[in-house]
Amino acid sequence: MDLKNLNSPTLILDVDICKLNIKRMTTKARKKGLKFRPHFKTHQSAHIAEWIRQEGVESCTVSSVKMAGYFASHGWNDILIAFPVNIREAEKLNELGNKIKIQVLVYSVEALKLLSQKVDTPIGLKIELDLGNHRSGLEVNQHDEINELLRLIESGTNFEFTGFYAHAGHTYAARSKAEVIEIYDDITSQLKSLKAQYAHEPGFSITIGDTPGCTLAEDFEPIEEISPGNFIFYDSMQVNIGSCSFEDIAVVVACPVVGKNPDRNELLIHGGAVHFSKEILKDEDGTEHFGKLAIPTESGWEGQFPGTYLKAISQEHGIVHFPNDIINRFHIGDMVYIYPAHSCLTANLMKSYFTTGGEVIADGPAISI
Amino acid sequence: MDLKNLNSPTLILDVDICKLNIKRMTTKARKKGLKFRPHFKTHQSAHIAEWIRQEGVESCTVSSVKMAGYFASHGWNDILIAFPVNIREAEKLNELGNKIKIQVLVYSVEALKLLSQKVDTPIGLKIELDLGNHRSGLEVNQHDEINELLRLIESGTNFEFTGFYAHAGHTYAARSKAEVIEIYDDITSQLKSLKAQYAHEPGFSITIGDTPGCTLAEDFEPIEEISPGNFIFYDSMQVNIGSCSFEDIAVVVACPVVGKNPDRNELLIHGGAVHFSKEILKDEDGTEHFGKLAIPTESGWEGQFPGTYLKAISQEHGIVHFPNDIINRFHIGDMVYIYPAHSCLTANLMKSYFTTGGEVIADGPAISI
Numbered sequence: 218m219d220l221k222n223l224n225s226p227t228l229i230l231d232v233d234i235c236k237l238n239i240k241r242m243t244t245k246a247r248k249k250g251l252k253f254r255p256h257f258k259t260h261q262s263a264h265i266a267e268w269i270r271q272e273g274v275e276s277c278t279v280s281s282v283k284m285a286g287y288f289a290s291h292g293w294n295d296i297l298i299a300f301p302v303n304i305r306e307a308e309k310l311n312e313l314g315n316k317i318k319i320q321v322l323v324y325s326v327e328a329l330k331l332l333s334q335k336v337d338t339p340i341g342l343k344i345e346l347d348l349g350n351h352r353s354g355l356e357v358n359q360h361d362e363i364n365e366l367l368r369l370i371e372s373g374t375n376f377e378f379t380g381f382y383a384h385a386g387h388t389y390a391a392r393s394k395a396e397v398i399e400i401y402d403d404i405t406s407q408l409k410s411l412k413a414q415y416a417h418e419p420g421f422s423i424t425i426g427d428t429p430g431c432t433l434a435e436d437f438e439p440i441e442e443i444s445p446g447n448f449i450f451y452d453s454m455q456v457n458i459g460s461c462s463f464e465d466i467a468v469v470v471a472c473p474v475v476g477k478n479p480d481r482n483e484l485l486i487h488g489g490a491v492h493f494s495k496e497i498l499k500d501e502d503g504t505e506h507f508g509k510l511a512i513p514t515e516s517g518w519e520g521q522f523p524g525t526y527l528k529a530i531s532q533e534h535g536i537v538h539f540p541n542d543i544i545n546r547f548h549i550g551d552m553v554y555i556y557p558a559h560s561c562l563t564a565n566l567m568k569s570y571f572t573t574g575g576e577v578i579a580d581g582p583a584i585s586i
Numbered sequence: 587m588d589l590k591n592l593n594s595p596t597l598i599l600d601v602d603i604c605k606l607n608i609k610r611m612t613t614k615a616r617k618k619g620l621k622f623r624p625h626f627k628t629h630q631s632a633h634i635a636e637w638i639r640q641e642g643v644e645s646c647t648v649s650s651v652k653m654a655g656y657f658a659s660h661g662w663n664d665i666l667i668a669f670p671v672n673i674r675e676a677e678k679l680n681e682l683g684n685k686i687k688i689q690v691l692v693y694s695v696e697a698l699k700l701l702s703q704k705v706d707t708p709i710g711l712k713i714e715l716d717l718g719n720h721r722s723g724l725e726v727n728q729h730d731e732i733n734e735l736l737r738l739i740e741s742g743t744n745f746e747f748t749g750f751y752a753h754a755g756h757t758y759a760a761r762s763k764a765e766v767i768e769i770y771d772d773i774t775s776q777l778k779s780l781k782a783q784y785a786h787e788p789g790f791s792i793t794i795g796d797t798p799g800c801t802l803a804e805d806f807e808p809i810e811e812i813s814p815g816n817f818i819f820y821d822s823m824q825v826n827i828g829s830c831s832f833e834d835i836a837v838v839v840a841c842p843v844v845g846k847n848p849d850r851n852e853l854l855i856h857g858g859a860v861h862f863s864k865e866i867l868k869d870e871d872g873t874e875h876f877g878k879l880a881i882p883t884e885s886g887w888e889g890q891f892p893g894t895y896l897k898a899i900s901q902e903h904g905i906v907h908f909p910n911d912i913i914n915r916f917h918i919g920d921m922v923y924i925y926p927a928h929s930c931l932t933a934n935l936m937k938s939y940f941t942t943g944g945e946v947i948a949d950g951p952a953i954s955i
Contacts, residue, residue, distance in 0.1 A: 224674035225652065258901055280902045281856070283594065300902060301844040303856050304919045305593035325845055328918045352903055353845050353854050386900065475670040476694055476722050485722050487650070487672050491934050495864040531755065532627055532930055533649045533669060534721055549697045550673045561901055565860050566935070 218575050220471070220517070223552060226492045227471045228567035231517050232574060235449060235467035236268055242431065242448050243272040249437055254278050254297060256426055256446025259561045261581040262570065263291035265449070278426065278444040282306045282313070289317050296320070299382060299426065299444065301345060301353050302328055307335035314338030320379050324354045326365050333373045341379040342370050343424065346411070348404045350386040357411040367418060380422035380441075381411065388429035392501065393459045401434040412439045432460045452560035453509050454498055463521040468570075469511050469554040470563060472535060479544055483528070486553055488535040493555075494562035495530065510537065511554040517573040518554045527555055587944050589840070589886070592921060595861045596840045597936035600886050601943060604818060604836035605637055611800065611817050612641040618806055623647050623666060625795055625815025628930045631939070632660035633947045634818070647795060647813040651675045651682070658686050665689070668751060668795065668813065670714060670722050671697055676704035683707030689748050693723045695734050702742045710748040711739050712793065715780070717773045719755040726780040736787060749791035749810075750780065757798035761870065762828045770803040781808045801829040821929035822878050823867055832890040837939075838880050838923040839932060841904060843916055852897070853916055857904040857924065863931035864899065879906065880923040886942040887923045896924055 220229065246253035255269055256278040266277065266288065276295035279285045282303065285296045294317040302310075302321040313319045320341035323329045329342075344366050347354035355362050370376045385404055391397045408423055415421055425431075426444030428451075437443070450468045451461040470492055476485030499505050510525035511518035524540040537553060547553065557563035564570075569579040589598065615622035624638055625647040635646070635657065645664035648654045654665045655678065663686040671679075671690040682688045689710035692698045698711075713735050716723035724731050739745045754773050760766045777792055784790055794800075795813030797820075806812070819837045820830040841857030868874050875895035880887035893909040906922060916922065926932035933939075938948040 224678075225650075225672070281594075300856065301854060303594070303842045303844050305842050305921075309593075325918055327846070328844065331919055351850070352898075352900070352905065353847075473672045473674050475672050475697065477696070478722075481720070485670060487669065490863060490865070490928075490931050494859060495866075495931070496859070497864075497866075529721075531721065532934075536721065549694055550700055552674075559859075562859050562864070565901075 218571075220573065220575070223471050223571065225473065226488045227571050228564065228569065229469050229471050229517070229554070230570040230572050230578070231467050232572050234465065235265070238449050238451065238465060238467060239269055239272055242445065243269075243274065245431075246443055251437055251440065252276075252442035254424065254442055254444045255449070256280070256299065256444050257288060258284065259446040259449055260564060261287075262578055263288065264578045264580050265570075266291065266293065278446070282309045285313055285319065289313055294318060297343070297382075297424070297444065298322070299384065301325065302332055304328055304331045304335060307332060310340060311336060311338045314340050314375075322382055323366060326362065326369065329366060329369050333369065333376070336373070336375050339375050339377060341377045343379050343382040346381050346383040348383045348385055348407055349400070350384060352384070352386060354383060357407045360414065363415070378418060378420040380420055380424060381415075382424045385425055385427045385430050388427050389454070389458060391429060391458055394433045397429045397433040397459065398435070401430050401436070404430075405436060405438060405440070408439050428455060429458045429460045447561055450560040450564070452563075453556045453558050454496070456509075456556075457498055457500065463509070463511070463556060464519065466556045466560075468560050468564065469518055469556055470508075470567070471552045471554055474547055474549050474551045474553060477544070477547070477549060482539055482541065482544060484537040484539060484544065484547055484553065486535040486537055487533060488527075488555065489530040489533040491532055492563065492566055493527070493530060493535075493557050494559060494566055496559035496562055498558045506558070507535075508555045508558045511556055513552070513554050521556070587946075589942065589944070592840050592940065594842065595857045596940050597933065597938065598838050598840050598886070598923070599939040599941050599947070600836050601941050603834065604634070607818050607820065607834065607836060608638055608641055611814065612638075612643065614800075615812055620806055620809065621645075621811035623793065623811055623813045624818070625649070625668065625813050626657060627653065628815040628818055629933060630656075631947055631949050632657065633949050634939075635660065635662065647815070651678045654682055654688065658682055663687060666712070666751075666793070666813065667691070668753065670694065671701055673697055673700045673704060676701060679709060680705060680707045683709050683744075691751055692735060695731065695738065698735060698738050702738065702745070705742070705744050708744050708746060710746045712748050712751040715750050715752040717752045717754055717776055718769070719753060721753070721755060723752060726776045729783065732784070747787060747789040749789055749793060750784075751793045754794055754796045754799050757796050758823070758827060760798060760827055763802045766798045766802040766828065767804070770799050770805070773799075774805060774807060774809070777808050797824060798827045798829045816930055819929040819933070821932075822925045822927050823865070825878075825925075826867055826869065832878070832880070832925060833888065835925045835929070837929050837933065838887055838925055839877075839936070840921045840923055843918050843920045843922060846913070846916070846918060848913055851908055851910065851913060853906040853908060853913065853922065855904040855906055855922055856902060857896075858899045858902040860901055861932065861935055862896070862899060862904075862924075862926050863928060863935055865928035865931055867927045875927070876904075877924045877927045880925055882921070882923050890925070
């Protein structure tokens with residue numbers, strides 16, 4: 218099938234851009250001497266994961282036990298579940314731990330004590346750190362808590378300490394390479410003090426994973442392993458942060474034009490919250506939007522239509538803002554291509570990828586009971 | 587299975603509340619002499635649709651051709667696709683039109699002309715009106731455009747004019763019954779002038795559908811048919827509008843507690859944007875949140891924990907705010923119940939329902955290519 222024959226909202230994947238993004242990040246990790254454990258929550262596809270494996274990558278990161286099960290069933294046997302362990306899923310962790318090498322995060326003594334009563338297979342534990350993101354994890358100077366966790370891990374029959382982990386999600390508030398680097402200077406400084414304290418612990422290592430930092434930072438010392446996810450597609454949010462340009466974004470949502478309201482500078486499209494999710498971005502000039510418009514070409518798209526954006530979305534409707542000179546290029550029945558605000562959430566909703574080469578990749582796991 | 591055995595994020599449906607919501611709206615429609623064509627985009631489940639059919643309802647509303655196909659295959663043979671017709675899907679409309687009674691919306695002369703070249707089965711057309719929502723549709727006084735549409739419908743071989751349709755989505759900005767009624771006073775006034783102009787047209791009727799209005803308004807004249815959807819579950823958004831109380835909300839998302847940060851008054855849960863979507867609400871006091879916490883009971887939940895809310899979400903993480911006196915009631919490994927901000931988007935993501943009676947309803951259609 219051809220791009221021209223699409224009739225309803227469709228997630229299109231440019232395989233060349235995607236593979237270039239993979240190549241660029243694997244190369245950077247290799248050059249910096251960093252282990253690479255990419256996060257698969259962005260694409261959630263075993264098919265796309267194979268493109269990463271072809272670059273020599275053998276370990277991955279996921280965000281749920283369910284996702285770990287999916288990738289374990291597709292030949293991934295070294296998986297980090299980068300989520301504070303959910304002790305209610307201990308049985309599923311035991312099943313996984315019997316088959317593959319599995320790691321989870323801990324930062325709570327309470328959770329670890331409960332886990333120790335339930336785990337009966339080898340499981341790797343990383344202590345989660347909060348380096349400024351304030352979502353989860355311990356601060357590097359909470360030595361009492363870290364020591365208590367280390368003691369409990371050591372005394373647990375099936376536990377293995379595999380190092381420290383932090384998601385430096387506060388880089389998402391940055392709006393330039395300089396700001397991301399400033400955050401990384403702070404992070405690496407915190408981690409150096411952590412290393413001075415705990416480098417002697419068997420299993421000590423540091424993993425960090427956020428696309429802005431992994432893309433833009435140059436100095437990773439003392440980090441040993443990186444686990445970014447979004448870099449494989451990028452999105453409008455990453456453009457706003459400064460991690461990439463529109464040319465690096467590997468996915469767009471193709472949406473049919475169903476109405477024109479030129480008096481309001483609006484096109485109405487089939488494309489809403491069930492396709493994009495409702496991540497809202499704020500540009501430097503204050504414009505709030507749910508994504509930006511790509512310029513369609515014969516074989517895909519290139520760059521951004523200046524001044525255009527997805528202005529509002531409801532469940533299935535989208536309202537696109539166009540400047541006067543561009544709106545007249547579009548007609549009812551055309552397809553517009555939209556760089557999503559947040560490609561992870563968009564891919565999770567769309568589930569299937571239609572490639573610029575006309576292939577359908579439809580193997581992503583569903584999020585359900 | 588029992589509620590107590592849930593281990594991962596799960597959408598729980600209280601069947602009694604849901605059936606009461608159905609009963610209440612069908613009764614109201616009957617008492618007001620309104621035809622009832624409920625919107626199925628909220629539940630997207632043929633199983634739940636049967637509960638509505640049991641109340642004597644035979645026609646429904648959907649938001650996409652795909653959803654129409656799903657419900658057509660489950661015995662619904664009178665479906666309104668309440669979306670401006672996507673001419674790229676004309677072939678699918680023809681397939682549907684051969685099997686069941688189908689209606690779509692039009693408000694663009696351009697779209698209708700294109701449609702007339704492609705449709706080869708009987709299709710009902712409602713002219714979409716914009717009564718103040720400013721998403722799509724014509725204003726009631728755009729007589730030239732309305733007349734042109736009527737002329738084109740009349741001259742189309744397979745077209746049948748079936749009336750006017752409006753989604754009064756601007757009621758979602760209301761924050762009290764009085765405000766909703768004020769909007770409905772304005773809407774019905776506009777529609778009376780429309781009726782004065784077009785009542786003589788064969789097929790004339792008026793359909794309107796928004797849960798705040800259909801729940802709270804008392805005077806519907808000259809509306810003949812209503813098509814609300816969200817009322818079947820309601821949600822935190824509808825509480826903010828004033829359409830319902832927390833006791834009327836039929837769904838919660840059960841989320842495992844994976845961390846406690848009492849110094850920040852936060853619980854960390856497994857429950858994020860892939861479960862809730864990212865609809866954000868603003869309370870009267872300025873608090874922004876993604877949902878409110880329900881008080882769990884032996885058999886389900888009742889009412890709201892005052893002062894609690896889902897403060898932040900990322901892909902799979904949720905941060906719940908709790909006042910000091912409540913946070914200590916929760917422990918790692920507990921489940922918290924959250925009334926979603928927007929139940930339509932949450933149900934669309936979760937796909938499956940786990941009922942308070944322990945039944946799994948897993949027949950909702952996926953949104954994909």
